[in-house]
Amino acid sequence: MLILPDWLIVAADQPPLAGHGVRTAGGLVTDVGPNIDLMSTYPDDLQVDAEGHVVLPGFVNAHTHTYGTLAHGIPAPAGGGPTDFWSFLADYWWPLVEDALDIEMVTAATNWACVEMLRSGTTSFYDVVEAPNALPGVLAAQRAIVEDRGLRARLSFEATERAGADVAKRSLAENVEFIDSCHRETDGPGRLPHVDGLMCWHTTFTCSIDFIAEAFALAAERGVLSHAHCNEGTFEGRWAEDNLGMRPVEVYDSLGIAGPRFQASQCVQLTDRERRLLAERGVRITHMPLANGEVGGGIAPIPELATAGATIGLGSDGYINDLYEVMRGAFLIHKARLQDPQIMPARQVLEMATEGGARALGMDRVGRLEPGWAADVQVVDASFPTPVTEHNLIEQLVLWRNGSHVRDVLVAGRWRVRNHEVLDADIDELQAKTREQATRLWTRS
Numbered sequence: 001m002l003i004l005p006d007w008l009i010v011a012a013d014q015p016p017l018a019g020h021g022v023r024t025a026g027g028l029v030t031d032v033g034p035n036i037d038l039m040s041t042y043p044d045d046l047q048v049d050a051e052g053h054v055v056l057p058g059f060v061n062a063h064t065h066t067y068g069t070l071a072h073g074i075p076a077p078a079g080g081g082p083t084d085f086w087s088f089l090a091d092y093w094w095p096l097v098e099d100a101l102d103i104e105m106v107t108a109a110t111n112w113a114c115v116e117m118l119r120s121g122t123t124s125f126y127d128v129v130e131a132p133n134a135l136p137g138v139l140a141a142q143r144a145i146v147e148d149r150g151l152r153a154r155l156s157f158e159a160t161e162r163a164g165a166d167v168a169k170r171s172l173a174e175n176v177e178f179i180d181s182c183h184r185e186t187d188g189p190g191r192l193p194h195v196d197g198l199m200c201w202h203t204t205f206t207c208s209i210d211f212i213a214e215a216f217a218l219a220a221e222r223g224v225l226s227h228a229h230c231n232e233g234t235f236e237g238r239w240a241e242d243n244l245g246m247r248p249v250e251v252y253d254s255l256g257i258a259g260p261r262f263q264a265s266q267c268v269q270l271t272d273r274e275r276r277l278l279a280e281r282g283v284r285i286t287h288m289p290l291a292n293g294e295v296g297g298g299i300a301p302i303p304e305l306a307t308a309g310a311t312i313g314l315g316s317d318g319y320i321n322d323l324y325e326v327m328r329g330a331f332l333i334h335k336a337r338l339q340d341p342q343i344m345p346a347r348q349v350l351e352m353a354t355e356g357g358a359r360a361l362g363m364d365r366v367g368r369l370e371p372g373w374a375a376d377v378q379v380v381d382a383s384f385p386t387p388v389t390e391h392n393l394i395e396q397l398v399l400w401r402n403g404s405h406v407r408d409v410l411v412a413g414r415w416r417v418r419n420h421e422v423l424d425a426d427i428d429e430l431q432a433k434t435r436e437q438a439t440r441l442w443t444r445s
């Protein structure tokens, strides 16, 4: 199949190409070139007219909690809303959301979030579910939904000791069993794994050193990455200093975990030493500018980490799932913090939302539209009120587009969105089902 747009963005680090398109076959991009050349070289291919549009890699939402959808608008706990990060968790998120979730709620929210992500250009995501009462089996149930929707995904259960030894044991087992059940054969064209598992634990303040070391060892045995939330606000750093005598990143370094097999999300409140350690050790990082704003966590030092050479992806954290909105947050917030309009150019933001996210998740050949890479593609309206040039197109996209401008989405070479409609999805029914499960959650909690 040939997709023939006005503009092609092969990757965020390359200038957009006017009059270029892509050829896809067998789930991969197989050729890139001027539309005229593609049509003459492959006269028998199906041709998809994308005039007035730009084709670019699908987004990678490198960190989300799909169940978070059910908490949108949930009534504040008795006594008022959270006053700091600890009260956000202890008085609100744990008792009213995570501890009240069951599998039916999680799967309804996952289905809805998949639709929201697809129709705003996201083709891959990493989900972290924490729901002690959805054990066991929640990851397998999510997998069935994700495979139906066709997104590329990494799924994990956020193992934790905060809810007792039994939940701790069963949450680790959930990850191990899911990882073992996934097929991870990656050799050969078209064999990019679609859905896979990751090891995940919560934080240094909800998991003991022994528990963290055990989880990391289980992941290493299986050749998968490990993930933890890290320094989302000031709380974890202070807690670790008081109780472990070290900062959280220093804890991970002392355990031999801080390295390329480890993904640390958030990384908002870091000491200079933690910042250096993350970059020097090659820890994979995800940045959630909007969700960090929501919880009052602060602004992560992402430009500094990027300058130090860190791999960084962008995530929605279960908050606003449209990655265009998340990109806009990342584009603007660091300029304000550092009082420097040159910081965080649009191409760097787009890189985090595409290939950077894929690298943060250890996804092979995802996030660029080069031959041999995944045919994960979005077709986006490129009609702007000012002239489009190769110098301004990426900035125009980051600043002036959102999910409503995404016309088509292809994952692994299959259409999942056509003419703004998510295929095989009854939006009204999915929304009603999600609202029904949110009502159950709110009533229960």
Ligand SMILES: [Zn+2]
Pocket: 063, 064, 065, 128, 229, 265, 317
């Ligand atoms: Zn998170």
